[in-house]
Amino acid sequence: MIRKLAWDEELAGRLIDERKTADGALMPILHALQETFGYIDRAAIAPIAEALNISKADVHGVISFYHDFRAAPASGRALKLCRAESCQAMGCEDLIDHLRRAHGLTPDSETDGALRIETVYCLGNCALSPAALIDGAPIGRLTAAKLDALVREAGQ
Amino acid sequence: MSAKVYVPGDSAALSVGADGVAAAIGEEARRRGLDVQIVRNGSRGLFWLEPLVEIETPAGRLAYGPIEAGDVASLFDAHFLSGRPHAKALGRIDEHPYLKRQQRLLFARCGVADPLSIEDYRAHGGLKGLERALAIGPQAIVEEVLASGLRGRGGAGFPCGIKWRTVAATAADQKYVVCNADEGDSGTFADRMILEGDPFALIEGMAIAAVAVGATKGFVYIRSEYPHAFAKFNAALAAARKAGLLGHSVLGSSHGFDIETRLGAGAYICGEETSLLESLEGKRGEVRAKPPLPAISGLFGKPTAMNNVLTLASTPWILTHGGKAYADYGMGRSRGTQPFQLAGNVKHGGLVELAFGATIRTLVEDFGGGTRSGRPIRAVQVGGPLGAYFPQSLLDTPLDYEAMLEAKGMLGHGGIVVFDDTVNLARQARFAFEFCAKESCGKCTPCRIGSTRGFETIDKIVAGENAEANIALVRDLCTVMTDASLCALGGLTPLPVLSALDHFAEDFAPRPKRLAAE
Ligand SMILES: Cc1cc2nc3c(=O)[nH]c(=O)nc-3n(C[C@H](O)[C@H](O)[C@H](O)COP(=O)(O)O)c2cc1C
Ligand code: SF4
Ligand code: FES
Numbered sequence: 001m002i003r004k005l006a007w008d009e010e011l012a013g014r015l016i017d018e019r020k021t022a023d024g025a026l027m028p029i030l031h032a033l034q035e036t037f038g039y040i041d042r043a044a045i046a047p048i049a050e051a052l053n054i055s056k057a058d059v060h061g062v063i064s065f066y067h068d069f070r071a072a073p074a075s076g077r078a079l080k081l082c083r084a085e086s087c088q089a090m091g092c093e094d095l096i097d098h099l100r101r102a103h104g105l106t107p108d109s110e111t112d113g114a115l116r117i118e119t120v121y122c123l124g125n126c127a128l129s130p131a132a133l134i135d136g137a138p139i140g141r142l143t144a145a146k147l148d149a150l151v152r153e154a155g156q
Numbered sequence: 157m158s159a160k161v162y163v164p165g166d167s168a169a170l171s172v173g174a175d176g177v178a179a180a181i182g183e184e185a186r187r188r189g190l191d192v193q194i195v196r197n198g199s200r201g202l203f204w205l206e207p208l209v210e211i212e213t214p215a216g217r218l219a220y221g222p223i224e225a226g227d228v229a230s231l232f233d234a235h236f237l238s239g240r241p242h243a244k245a246l247g248r249i250d251e252h253p254y255l256k257r258q259q260r261l262l263f264a265r266c267g268v269a270d271p272l273s274i275e276d277y278r279a280h281g282g283l284k285g286l287e288r289a290l291a292i293g294p295q296a297i298v299e300e301v302l303a304s305g306l307r308g309r310g311g312a313g314f315p316c317g318i319k320w321r322t323v324a325a326t327a328a329d330q331k332y333v334v335c336n337a338d339e340g341d342s343g344t345f346a347d348r349m350i351l352e353g354d355p356f357a358l359i360e361g362m363a364i365a366a367v368a369v370g371a372t373k374g375f376v377y378i379r380s381e382y383p384h385a386f387a388k389f390n391a392a393l394a395a396a397r398k399a400g401l402l403g404h405s406v407l408g409s410s411h412g413f414d415i416e417t418r419l420g421a422g423a424y425i426c427g428e429e430t431s432l433l434e435s436l437e438g439k440r441g442e443v444r445a446k447p448p449l450p451a452i453s454g455l456f457g458k459p460t461a462m463n464n465v466l467t468l469a470s471t472p473w474i475l476t477h478g479g480k481a482y483a484d485y486g487m488g489r490s491r492g493t494q495p496f497q498l499a500g501n502v503k504h505g506g507l508v509e510l511a512f513g514a515t516i517r518t519l520v521e522d523f524g525g526g527t528r529s530g531r532p533i534r535a536v537q538v539g540g541p542l543g544a545y546f547p548q549s550l551l552d553t554p555l556d557y558e559a560m561l562e563a564k565g566m567l568g569h570g571g572i573v574v575f576d577d578t579v580n581l582a583r584q585a586r587f588a589f590e591f592c593a594k595e596s597c598g599k600c601t602p603c604r605i606g607s608t609r610g611f612e613t614i615d616k617i618v619a620g621e622n623a624e625a626n627i628a629l630v631r632d633l634c635t636v637m638t639d640a641s642l643c644a645l646g647g648l649t650p651l652p653v654l655s656a657l658d659h660f661a662e663d664f665a666p667r668p669k670r671l672a673a674e
């Protein structure tokens with residue numbers, strides 16, 4: 001798994017500083033924070049607003065608009081499971097049911113565990129549906145058996 | 157002499173174990189004291205054969221696939237390095253019927269050349285288009301693109317040459333080229349394949365656009381669902397700068413041009429051009445009202461040529477071979493070739509580049525070989541989540557912009573998703589509304605609220621509550637969404653819904669037990 005650092009104001013400040021002069025700096029800053037800490041801490045909003053000379057409400061508005069940005073830390077592995085049409089045609093919803101029934105895992109739930117299931121719509125791997133990403137690594141032709149193995153690995 | 161082995165580094169190939177295969181080949185070669193050079197090419201787009209291993213021989217590139225790490229020792233035992241037979245040997249890959257029947261202009265190099273080698277790119281015909289563009293100048297470039305008939309491959313099909321002419325004619329101290337690599341449509345992956353498998357084609361296309369419109373800076377907005385493509389494309393940018401393709405002097409000319417990448421954040425609406433511009437500027441991805449057109453007032457209020465990956469990456473071929481040669485392909489007002497993407501429940505899913513005008517049936521049956529499940533095809537969705545579902549009786553519809561519109565569908569980005577007879581179209585229509593509700597930017601009421609009403613009403617229909625009146629309500633809702641939405645998310649969600657109602661009415665008959673059991 002990809003271990004994230006604990007929130008660190010000084011490091012966050014540095015990440016913001018390094019990017020603040022880029023064109024349209026806000027998205028690169030938010031990605032850098034999330035990449036480093038696994039989420040965007042509320043404490044980052046004020047320094048970002050100040051660095052970019054925009055209001056705190058603007059920063060908050062952007063964070064809340066995009067599905068990717070998390071407001072709370074997460075510890076486990078992230079399984080992004082595609083639930084768009086091509087993967088539907090190959091039974092992704094059966095896989096969702098399987099995760100729920102066999103492992104008690106529901107997609108996009110707030111609770112944090114060893115394996116977090118996140119819904120995504122299309123990973124561009126539709127010729128090998130059902131598709132997923134585990135911590136950024138692609139998986140094609142996903143099956144219930146492969147899911148069982150991922151759940152097992154994550155729990156170790 | 158070292159043997160050259162190709163193992164795709166494309167993320168679809170990785171998703172079925174290509175890294176493991178590459179590592180096993182390296183390991184096995186070392187063990188046997190053989191000198192092997194492994195090239196991580198893009199994918200040829202025959203995904204059911206991935207990982208597809210190729211070996212360069214005097215008789216051409218010979219392929220083996222699909223290869224698992226466990227097959228590697230037996231490949232060496234069979235002397236695959238000299239192209240000898242093996243249970244998984246496929247022969248000359250360019251003779252494979254799936255490729256042989258295609259017209260690969262844009263995808264000619266993808267899966268063939270080393271995606272990060274400028275020398276290899278040149279050896280396969282790269283940079284000739286840009287060299288010619290620099291020689292003939294802005295006006296003549298626009299003329300070539302106009303003559304090619306190239307229309308935007310992102311979905312809207314707007315003529316590329318007209319857009320470029322507008323940007324070129326708008327005076328400003330700063331202009332931009334923006335590449336839309338958000339590729340949000342389900343069932344599509346052609347942009348991703350170019351970003352990973354032939355990135356210099358996009359860079360060359362953006363440089364051609366920059367010269368044509370007078371831009372000095374470019375951005376590529378890549379969706380966050382494509383981490384691998386993002387990394388590959390950034391590596392290609394670094395190589396392009398080193399080779400003098402980007403920078404103060406593009407290929408030694410007086411034109412300066414550089415490109416930066418930006419990562420999306422999981423919002424489908426950010427594929428819409430004005431929402432994408434908002435996002436690039438660091439704002440919420442809310443759709444802007446048009447006018448002004450981005451070509452006149454786009455990124456940071458400056459004239460902006462915004463195009464899809466495939467549109468831009470088609471221009472090097474057009475400049476190399478001439479607009480007329482490109483326009484010789486195609487039918488009606490759809491000129492050139494379209495990279496179709498065959499996906500879903502299909503036996504041979506992959507990238508099929510063909511001149512416009514092939515039928516849906518040619519794609520799903522001749523190329524696709526029918527469903528992967530072996531059951532009959534019942535529905536085919538063309539053009540992503542906002543595209544229509546076609547029944548068997550309409551599979552002879554030609555794939556071109558106008559014919560698709562006439563059939564109450566759209567071509568979109570060229571995605572084709574096959575469903576077998578276990579599909580329930582009421583469920584698919586419900587999903588179309590649900591997706592719209594989730595991804596709406598929130599600006600228009602019919603899109604934001606109507607979509608939620610939509611799936612709630614479909615739930616009532618299949619539960620048998622006032623079915624007839626509620627079906628009428630869904631149709632009304634579709635009319636309102638079509639007429640009163642600022643962009644195509646709200647405006648085209650009715651396409652999948654209405655096609656489901658029109659062609660698959662039986663799925664909307666009340667059957668609470670069956671749906672509940674699913
Ligand atoms: C909801 C919505 C999503 C879109 N998504 C994409 C996309 O992912 N990629 C893309 O190139 N165009 C997308 N478009 C089309 C763009 O708005 C625009 O037409 C295109 O980027 C222009 O480039 P082109 O002329 O080269 O196609 C989308 C449009 C809408 C309304
Ligand atoms: S139709 Fe929907 S997504 Fe498009 S502008 Fe209106 S609310 Fe936003
Ligand atoms: S629809 Fe699932 S990967 Fe494209």
